[in-house]
Amino acid sequence: MLPLRRPRTTVRTAFCTALALVASMSSAAAVASSTGLPPANVDQALGGEPTGLRAVTLITGDRFLVDRGGDLVSVTPGEGRDEVGFRVEASREHLYAIPADAERMIAQDTLDRGLFDLKALLDAGYDDAHRAELPLILGGSTSTSLSATRLGSQPVPEGTVVTRKLAAVRGVAVEVGKETAGELWKTLTLPNGVRAAAGIRKIWLDGTVRATLDRSVPQIGAPSAWAAGYTGQGVKTAVLDTGIDSSHPDLAGRVVGERNFSSSADAVDHFGHGTHVASIITGSGAAADGKFKGVAPGVGLLNGKVLGDQGSGSESGILAGMQWAVDQGAKVVNMSLGGPDSPGTDPLEDAVDTLSAEHGTLFVVAAGNEGADGDSTVGSPGSADAALTVGAVDDSDTLASFSSTGPRLDDDAVKPDITGPGVHIVAARAAGTALCKNSCVQPGDGPVDDNYTSASGTSMATPHVAGAAALLASAHPDWSGEQLKRALMASARPTADRGAFQQGAGRVDVAAAINERVTSDPASLSFGLAAYPHTDDAPTGKTLTYHNSGDEDVVLDLTASTTDRAGRPVNDGTFTVSPERVTVPAGGGATATVTSDTRVGPTLGQLSGTVTATAASATTTSAAAVARTPLGVVRETEGYDLTLRHIGADGNAPAPATGDTLYDVVTGEIHPVSIQSDGTAVVRVPPGTYHLTSTVFTRRTDGSYERAALYQPQIVMDRDTSLTLDARVAKPIGVTLPDPLATASSGVLAVRRTTSNGQGRLTSSWLGSLDRLSFAQIGGPATAPSTTGSLQAMIGGVWTRPEAYEGANPPEYRLAYSLPDQPYAGLTRHLTRRDLARIDNTLGASVAKKRADISAVPYAADGMSSAGVAIRTTTALPRVQTDYVNTEAGVSWGFIVTQNGQTLQNEANYYNPERRYRPGRTYRAGYGVGVFGPGLGLAEGRDSFGGTGWGLFRTGDTLRMSIPLHTDGAGHPGSTGLRFGGSARTTLVADGTSLLDIAAPPATTNIPVPAGDARYTLSTDLNQQATITDVSSRITSTWTFRSATAATGTQRVPLLNVRYAPRLATDSTTPAGQPILVPVTVEGARAGVRNLTVDVSYDAGKTWQRVPVHAGRALLLRPPTDAGSVSLRAKAVDGRGNTAEQTIIRAIKVAPLAN
Structure with missing residues (x-):
């Protein structure tokens, strides 16, 4: 599954308040492991700025600064919000900064808590450095509450643009400029955050989403369905993903409609995920003589590209794709995407439930690949009630270790609903893509040949179930999505060593589903959490209705069983069913009561169960009149x-x-x-x-x-x-x-x-x-x-x-x-x-x-x-x-x-x-006074603001660099915001081999380097925005040095660096026509400076002249009266042959003579 990734105060008016709950976190550096040393897989945690302050503006207009260690540095309240407080909670996964006037609406579930998660906003690229607008989804009280010109009872404020109508949530997608976010906040809420304004039902972040056969198809019984004449012919099945490569031989003629909802140029799959998924559903296997044939080769595919060419997209785009799919008549919608669930209802969950009810469509959704993180990891929108949520098994029906499990967040309900094959699945490879080449859920996956690739995940399990649903729909064209879901779950085959919270009803069996005549409603029963202690627990009963779609009455014997999370029988009597026998008339229904009694037995924690309905009479012609209903309750441990x-x-x-x-x-x-x-x-x-x-x-x-x-x-x-x-x-x-x-x-x-x-x-x-x-x-x-x-x-x-x-x-x-x-x-x-x-x-x-x-x-x-x-x-x-x-x-x-x-x-x-x-x-x-240039942060005092210091460091065979290129004349490490203009480039070469070439400053980047000793060349080129600084407008540096594998710990690499410290005015100027003394130092010369030369230019680098370095420590410059600036160029060599060459254009401004 491709996962969802769900500040003007002066000292005189600083009445902003923040309660910050900041849990300590260790930030592990990502290190590439390639021994062939291709261009580095770079971890640029700082957005390209070595000093690492990152700004995030909230929907309220409040602006926060976060340092490179992930800690909050400061908050600047929005216009008129000096009296508003903030409560900030931080953990390893989140950094929430919640304004006081948002607290009540979050508690009322009318405001998305994710709008205030600074870490998630940074991870999604919604910080101020990467995005000038904040994307939102607004849900309306009615279908007409929101429009392109009005938000509830108020007009759309200036700076806010409605980008999409989203009928699935009775709402719209909007983008608000961060400078005007506070005005939108006033439009959407009542004073002091008492509640949302009239016509506003819910305010969500428009989060970013990333996308999450030869044995697997027979494994689920598809050939039997084909033999019975069911191939999915006439059933439209939508694939909402990264697009489809319809030119692939296996998918020729299968796409009957397509639309692009992503930011990419077309609906073609340039990432590889959507094509792989689509061919599992309906691929012909033509490129492999039929070997890799999909589950339902007769379906017509609707290609809804909701994720772009990098595998990501917006929630609003997915919502639009969902609406398009049902409007196009899709009976089944495959969604191999999602992300972490959160308390309350998010827009994707809302849309799944709404569209399922309104259109009778079945949304088949991946459970997620977070099983290694433990319980309650089923993601959204698979967490929606109406979704048929799919976990993954291998070819022996063993639950995959990565498959996300329940119980569902908030209410401890049974999820996932079903499982399907999802380990080492070979299916179509989109042209020019290499899905899973560098990052695979399971070892051993990757390209098989030009036409096929192997991949694992609940993304692969989901289309198996979606294809099964299409086969079933071709057998029962009048069935709703809910009926399809009930039949698939009733006929599934559970794995003996897992409970309902891990596998739902079990592995899909479409051959059994085709013949299924008896189903239960609901398809599973959840009894939630039973609080400790259990001596006073009251038994809870829920109604189970059996439906018979056959032509004859069916007499069913009902039995209930209880198991622990490993499938072992426990606490006999926790689940019971009454009566034990029911007669279900042809085309009708009959009811039974299932009771959960958590007073029974010693086992605590997750308890699963099954109500099994078997045909009581051998004379019944409905040989498949057997249905299983998974049950679940959580018997709380001590609390x-x-x-x-x-x-x-x-x-x-x-x-x-x-x-x-x-x-x-x-x-x-x-x-x-x-x-x-x-x-x-x-x-x-x-x-x-x-x-x-x-x-x-x-x-x-x-x-x-x-x-x-x-x-x-x-x-x-x-x-x-x-x-x-x-x-x-x-x-x-x-x-x-x-x-x-x-x-x-x-x-x-x-x-x-x-x-x-x-x-x-x-x-x-x-x-x-x-x-x-x-x-x-x-x-x-x-x-x-x-x-x-x-x-x-x-x-x-x-x-x-x-x-x-x-x-x-x-x-x-x-x-x-x-x-x-x-x-x-x-x-x-x-x-x-x-x-x-x-x-x-x-x-x-x-x-x-x-x-x-x-x-x-x-x-x-x-x-x-x-x-x-x-x-x-x-x-x-x-x-x-x-x-x-x-x-x-x-x-x-x-x-x-x-x-x-x-x-x-x-x-x-x-x-x-x-x-x-x-x-x-x-x-x-x-x-903030020049000369500005690179700095190695070698001043006394420890680095108080995250990280271990500035400079170049080696740990084993990994280099980490954090070199502030805008360090001021007093030696304070500094940087400028390239998001406002300017450019940067950093390259690294070892013995002639390129290791790094990025359009960014040298900012906390982890680079794998060759083992042993080598000679390196590190180059940087910074062009600065004149509206931010009009001195040191261009700074270029080239360092050469030798470095060998660090035997122990982390070692500083001996870079040389030339620094200038003249006495300048506060605007970095020196008077024209007067001499200026420029002290010069060379940082990092542990082996001593062997040679230092400096050139000066008074025409911004067009012409240069050598100037003496007096006693190796100072320059005496005499700028001409018509000089507008002083540029400096230096070369230093130490006793070991390490070098530094540095050019600073317009290092000093020359103030003209007064008239």
């Missing part, structure tokens, strides 16, 4: 209720934005908490020890909010437990400063909770106005770290003068304090200038009308930091700003400066790694 009561600061129920996160300190699992309107919540959890983070919002009479952050680091759940979270116990931070006019503005509160094994951690961070924030640890301490983990906490913020004093360029006070692991409430400190270190910052920009975000990250002596969200302020450029920072208890500080334009954000970034400052001392730092 308890945690009841939470939230009280606002006014003593009443809190505001709707209140949110909790419950963290298991042993397993690291995050348990979602759904808070009701009265402030109560009940969470069912296994026994264990938990950490609770709660943010209680209280609405003031003026419409603003107070926020109380409450932390309970240790909740032992060995019984049902109640806990009150009262905002009135929390207290604010109180600080007195040397400047009596300075008041608190933005701040961050961070609490880190580790798991007992030390492998996981949760960092809860709050960013917002400190005068609206109170906080308390209401329980604890965390006790013994070896058994329950540890707790660290820090609070920090910035204090400055009110807006009325802004013109005086007042200092800013940045303070951070560790908090004890014990109950506390608030914090008080009294400071003098002797307690603080002074930092005089010069902030420059070579282009006018720029602004800067200054993000400060404090670190405690024990390593604790607020890195989940930095303390951020905003200022106009250029600026000379004085910061005071506290130094007590070993606190240290790191800084990030981000240049922003008037409309464009995150144009350039500069990093100042963490360092300790001493009280009473004055320090100076400069950012």
